[in-house]
């Protein structure tokens with residue numbers, strides 16, 4: 001079976017700064033893959049290159065077996081690439097339900113069905129359905145941002161640092177939904193600094209260091225690796 005995402009030896013630069021070099025990575029259908037690395041390692045840049053906000057100078061990005069490297073972001077989104085950027089982006093002045101409804105182009109009945117799916121995935125959102133997004137807690141806003149990016153039923157969700165600014169309990173609540181998201185048929189590429197929590201819910205992982213892949217393997221194996229423990233898990 002083709003990987004849903006197949007990144008082959010890409011190099012990405014910001015002007016003279018090389019942010020990614022010779023990076024290859026795969027996500028299989030239905031898999032959750034963690035992309036680990038410290039601040040500035042290149043995680044966000046990699047996700048932006050997959051959705052099309054950054055262009056690779058060399059190499060290729062394939063989605064479902066076809067190259068998407070030349071396509072603009074909206075075409076990639078239509079093919080089934082979902083993107084949830086860092087920073088809990090929602091419409092603060094819209095209700096939770098409205099935030100979800102406007103994130104999907106289907107007819108009303110289908111949109112309502114999908115809103116129900118999101119409420120099943122994130123029960124905390126159902127209780128707040130009529131609240132304005134700005135009234136939610138940080139964790140609920142992150143769930144809403146993820147819910148919005150799932151409303152188009154992407155084949156792949158690019159999830160950038162969902163734990164940012166959240167307490168450990170809320171981080172567990174948000175990241176803990178990843179297996180349930182996988183069950184809906186959406187594969188996940190999760191960029192996270194919180195390696196322990198990401199490895200606990202992902203199948204596979206890659207470790208980025210200053211723009212290069214320095215480690216990769218099954219999540220369980222990486223969680224036990226001495227190098228990864230030293231770099232990310234406090235020894």
Ligand code: ATP
Pocket residue numbers: 014017018019037038039040041042043044045046161193
């Ligand atoms: P963070 O968790 O802080 O977002 P990251 O692993 O996602 O870290 P990136 O944001 O992808 O890292 O940054 C990778 C490298 O590219 C860093 O050296 C960063 O300084 C640089 N960089 C990122 N954005 C820009 C930009 N707009 N212009 C110039 N350099 C940038």
